[in-house]
Amino acid sequence: xxxxxxxxxxxxxxxxxxxxxxxxxxxxxxxxxxxxxxxxxxxxxxxxxxxxxxxxxxxxxxxxxxxxxxxxxxxxxxxxxxxxxxxxxxxxxxxxxxxxxxxxxxxxxxxxxxxxxxxxxxxxxxxxxxxxxxxxxxxxxxxxxxxxxxxxxxxxxxxxxxxxxxxxxxxxxxxxxxxxxxxxxxxxxxxxxxxxxxxxxxxxxxxxxxxxxxxxxxxxxxxxxxxxxxxxxxxxxxxxxxxxxxxxxxxxxxxxxxxxxxxxxxxxxxxxxxxxxxxxxxxxxxxxxxxxxxxxxxxxxxxx
Ligand SMILES: [Zn+2]
Numbered sequence: 001x002x003x004x005x006x007x008x009x010x011x012x013x014x015x016x017x018x019x020x021x022x023x024x025x026x027x028x029x030x031x032x033x034x035x036x037x038x039x040x041x042x043x044x045x046x047x048x049x050x051x052x053x054x055x056x057x058x059x060x061x062x063x064x065x066x067x068x069x070x071x072x073x074x075x076x077x078x079x080x081x082x083x084x085x086x087x088x089x090x091x092x093x094x095x096x097x098x099x100x101x102x103x104x105x106x107x108x109x110x111x112x113x114x115x116x117x118x119x120x121x122x123x124x125x126x127x128x129x130x131x132x133x134x135x136x137x138x139x140x141x142x143x144x145x146x147x148x149x150x151x152x153x154x155x156x157x158x159x160x161x162x163x164x165x166x167x168x169x170x171x172x173x174x175x176x177x178x179x180x181x182x183x184x185x186x187x188x189x190x191x192x193x194x195x196x197x198x199x200x201x202x203x204x205x206x207x208x209x210x211x212x213x214x215x216x217x218x219x220x221x222x223x224x225x226x227x228x229x230x231x232x233x234x235x236x237x238x239x240x241x242x243x244x245x246x247x248x249x250x251x252x253x254x255x256x257x258x259x260x261x262x263x264x265x266x267x268x269x270x271x272x273x274x275x276x277x278x279x280x281x282x283x284x285x286x287x288x289x290x291x292x293x294x295x296x297x298x299x300x301x302x303x304x
Pocket of ligand 1: 012013016141213
């Protein structure tokens with residue numbers, strides 16, 4: 001009987017899926033895992049970098065970003081993309097924080113319920129989101145952290161959201177994305193040596209990202225770097241002219257690993273992982289359990 005591994009990445013904005021997990025999503029899709037991206041917002045507050053971008057009268061920036069995410073996740077062969085239906089809160093301290101629809105102002109229980117519905121439907125053994133600082137302090141990333149940790153517990157609780165009609169499901173592992181500080185330092189030095197702008201602007205590369213001593217899990221994405229770059233550049237409105245477009249291939253090759261910190265696990269692992277599904281490969285779900293899933297078309301659809 002065929003068996004399925006399911007990976008769900010919970011992200012804040014369109015482009016986060018590609019920048020921090022693009023290679024990983026492409027790798028596991030290529031190996032036949034079910035992959036899904038849950039995006040909390042449509043990136044209404046992100047910058048517009050492409051001067052040629054014309055937003056048609058019938059469009060909004062949100063619809064442009066939604067289309068770009070669909071394109072990027074098609075490149076990454078992601079099976080499911082859902083939005084949680086909130087508005088981008090903008091960077092901490094900006095006026096957008098006060099918007100009533102902003103994700104940072106959402107009722108955490110309702111936001112968690114929306115995520116739990118997706119978890120129960122797609123049955124991920126592995127969840128991925130950000131650390132308690134949201135990686136770099138963005139309020140939407142921090143909110144993703146909060147609701148994903150809550151959902152790790154509540155998706156399995158039959159009392160929680162019992163009237164949504166989905167069976168409880170217990171994910172087995174929860175990871176935080178991690179940008180390797182050593183990799184960033186290497187890219188910084190390589191960029192300067194090549195006469196290029198360092199890719200982190202004014203940020204101090206010595207304090208950026210996560211020290212390698214804290215990283216538990218390294219995924220080899222070298223074969224998927226070209227796909228990752230193509231997915232990133234699908235986010236034309238945000239990433240045109242960015243380092244992801246201009247970085248030479250030999251410097252891009254420094255990003256041959258995507259790194260994670262294992263935050264929760266119900267299975268024992270080596271602590272030095274090279275596979276998000278370590279300890280779970282004998283726990284794949286029999287495909288027959290997926291009758292609900294395969295009863296609907298596989299592709300992009302939207303919740304809330
Ligand atoms: Zn983001």
